[in-house]
Amino acid sequence: MSDSATEAPESTSAPRRDFIRELVADDVATGRFGRAPATRFPPEPNGFLHMGHAKSICLNFGIAQEFGGSCNLRFDDTNPATEDVKYVEAIQRDVQWLGFQWDNLFYASDYFEKLYEIAESLVLKGKAYVDSQNEEEIRAGRGTVTSAGTPGPYRDRTVEENLDLLRRMRAGEFADGTHVLRAKIDLAHVNMIMRDPLLIRIRHAHHYRRGNDWCIYPLYDFAHGLSDAIEGITRSLCTLEFKDSREIYDWLVQEAGFEHPPTQIEFARLELDYTILSKRKLLRLVNEGHVTGWDDPRMPTIAGLRRRGVRPDAIREFCETIGVARKDARVEIAAFEHAVRNDLNMEVPRVLCVLNPLKVVLTNYPEDLVEDLDAPSFPHDVPKTGSRRMPFSRELYVDRDDFMEDPPKKFYRLAPGKEVRLRFGYLITCNEVVKNDAGEVIELRCTYDPATRSGQAPDGRKVQGTIHWVSAAQALSCEVRVYDRLFSQPDPDAVPEGQDFISTLNPQSLVVIPDAKIEPSVANDPIGSRYQFERTGYFMSEVESSTPEKLVFNRIVGMRDSWAKEVKRG
């Protein structure tokens, strides 16, 4: 009587929302902003996008989609020294590849005029002034976290003088660093950011979009919130380290007179085990040649993951599962790998490839016979169909890992006197081990059971192990690049004094196998095709490196491997 399952409160799959989505839902319910939810993804074009950005992209574009709002892509290009069109192009490509389309494409550098007008209006209201102290003097005047700052000698310049100076700054009359525009707030404010923050600095530099039109450039705090406001953003999502900036954000949009201005919400930036998500550090890896470029398949960049073979669906799925919160978070790489496998498992065809070939001769198989075995491309639980033919002959290759001369108890692969099943083929038994002078195993001599072509033994005997193989004569030679985590410890930055994250680079992050053997059925597939190499992992033929003569495969991710765990345990 107690098990009246029908009565259970059908836990309506209530959309579990994070705190940001709660706020946005509330915005919609109350009409707080008087407009549909509007977000933006605002990268500075000074590097390639990485997984951390993917989290932000999924959040910003996701919210726009879910609430019928809009999301802009805005380049926060206010620093001429670091930015470049090549990054602008890469970022657009990566966002689209991830599956998102912006409602508007904007550049903060297009707001320079508008921002300058706001600057003049602040001066006119006595809310901003031109400071002519040098960098050190300004820093000293700001005080410390435990002591108040002190007003500098230029703080009380007249509006006329400030306006004149600001206009001459813009006109290019002054050298870099001689003057700066500051908001006039409070040098003793408990929030350091509010101690007369710098708004505009002089930089006689070439900007990749504005050329030499401008010699004054707005700083982040001045440009960011106002750019949001200009675009009619409702919620400005950023990472936790900007928490203290919220106060100046609010101050500026208010002083600039925006109605229903946007509001900043901070969330935790993503940190991933065994890798680094910092554009500055990734740039170092590129510049110092530790990787081949921003799109090196070991890089946590979108471009690197794409080249590795990861599909955008997996990245989006991953971003959804990690959620968003206000607490610093280091996510296990296993969670990402799970998302990648989960995505690929249902999508890609199976194929057999022997990474470390060991020759097997079937001594009782006819010399010249080549059979054509039928092999389904998907397992029973993947709702896809298709199959290919696999040649089978007297000489085969199997993987060295699948043979042990003196195996432990639970090793159910090939060993002297033991029988295994060849995937899609026959049962074979190892009779003889051939070694070279150095004592290395170079060939196995086996017999096959002709009655087991179905994979079943007519007498009903059970065979524990099934291994993959290829026919030696027909197999294609290929290169396989086995990628592993870039760093050898979970937190690459956790190093002894005097060292840095470079010292924790994993020397085994790339292992090249120059001569692997793959079944011939893949010969005519388009380069860039993804596969599961059965029992080995997921792979993609790489467009950048493959040639018609020799395919090059990247390992996207290995299979979950409980045997490896068993071995590790001893």
Next chain:
RNA sequence: UGCCCCUUAGCUCAAUUGGCAGAGCGUCUGACUCUGACUCAGAAGGUUCUAGGUUCGAUUCCUAGAGGGGCAACCA
């Protein structure tokens, strides 16, 4: 030693806003299997950072403390 933020299972997050602490991933066990994969079933895993307080009742509210993080760039 100022201000602000954070602390719930190994990890990431929940807990209908004060009412029996849950999910996914990971781990382990078993079932299934021509992939040691997938799938399925189950288990272990918690002093909700600590100490007080308010309350019939606190993960939730208050106070103090501890630990972690952010802020003193003419970077973003």
